[in-house]
Amino acid sequence: MWALLTERRVGRFPMPLHDRIPNFAGAEAAARRLAELPEWRAARRIKCNPDAPQRAVRLTALKEGKTVVMAVPRLRAERCFLRLDPDDLQGKLAAAATIKGASTLGTPVSPAQIGRIDLIVAGSVAVTPKGARLGKGGGYSDLEFALARAAGLVGEETPVVTTVHELQVVDDRIPMTAHDVPLDFVVTPERVIRTGRRFAKPAGIIWDELSEAQLADMPALARLAPKRPKRARKPRRRA
Numbered sequence: 416m417w418a419l420l421t422e423r424r425v426g427r428f429p430m431p432l433h434d435r436i437p438n439f440a441g442a443e444a445a446a447r448r449l450a451e452l453p454e455w456r457a458a459r460r461i462k463c464n465p466d467a468p469q470r471a472v473r474l475t476a477l478k479e480g481k482t483v484v485m486a487v488p489r490l491r492a493e494r495c496f497l498r499l500d501p502d503d504l505q506g507k508l509a510a511a512a513t514i515k516g517a518s519t520l521g522t523p524v525s526p527a528q529i530g531r532i533d534l535i536v537a538g539s540v541a542v543t544p545k546g547a548r549l550g551k552g553g554g555y556s557d558l559e560f561a562l563a564r565a566a567g568l569v570g571e572e573t574p575v576v577t578t579v580h581e582l583q584v585v586d587d588r589i590p591m592t593a594h595d596v597p598l599d600f601v602v603t604p605e606r607v608i609r610t611g612r613r614f615a616k617p618a619g620i621i622w623d624e625l626s627e628a629q630l631a632d633m634p635a636l637a638r639l640a641p642k643r644p645k646r647a648r649k650p651r652r653r654a
Contacts, residue, residue: 416541416549416583425580429467436466436538436551439580441604446471446578449536450600452481454574459531460484462496462563464556465514466538472578474512476621477501484529485512485517495562495635497521526566526635532573535560537596539577546610547589548577558636560596561620565639571616576600584608593619598646 417432420439427438449455462471462484465617476483483499499511499521510516537556541549550556563569575596581603591597597614600607622640630637 419582425559436468438467442468444604445602446475448607450475454534456504460530460532461534461536462532462573463536464538469536469538470512472536474509476510477508489555490633490635493634494523494525495525498524526562529568532563532568535573535575537575537577539579541583541585542577542598543585543589543603545607545613547591548598549589557594557596561617562636565619574599576602578602581605
């Protein structure tokens with residue numbers, strides 16, 4: 416997909432596209448189309464990924480008076496979300512919609528300080544019309560959803576949307592596992608796809624998939640983690 420977008424000359428800064436949620440020509444048009452959805456209009460608090468192709472989405476939300484919540488990269492903080500409240504930004508909405516600006520102007524908060532999330536915007540590398548989604552491969556978008564669900568901030572009915580270039584909508588099968596978050600809407604510059612909720616959303620954090628090292632790097636998750644039984648030490652062999 417990264418190679419295809421580059422070959423068709425529809426990728427935009429930052430380049431190269433590889434290993435990123437790819438920015439694409441028409442991202443602003445997709446954001447405008449997203450803003451026409453009733454689910455968007457009804458939302459007062461949205462969670463959005465921090466990537467470049469969704470900058471227009473974040474800016475639109477802030478201009479409309481919505482609170483935007485973004486995750487701290489790799490969830491590596493106790494207060495692992497940044498809250499962007501338009502009333503607190505003193506008119507610096509355009510700056511706050513950027514990755515750098517959000518880290519400076521956003522208020523670090525814990526999951527308990529966020530409140531109910533009305534809509535989620537996720538970045539994607541490739542998607543299907545049925546709502547399967549492929550990200551960069553790190554799994555952090557799924558973990559953010561799982562953490563939010565465990566904290567009672569989202570539920571099965573919380574809409575999950577993405578904005579992508581038309582080329583990113585593929586007919587190929589994208590495998591979905593128990594921890595993968597499906598999409599309710601796919602929005603391109605040309606159209607809106609309602610996926611029909613073909614897949615169930617993760618009910619929470621799947622603890623068996625996380626190692627001790629991962630939990631050590633994500634204190635907000637570690638705080639919620641159930642205690643794991645200690646492994647019995649093997650007796651030392653006598654010389």
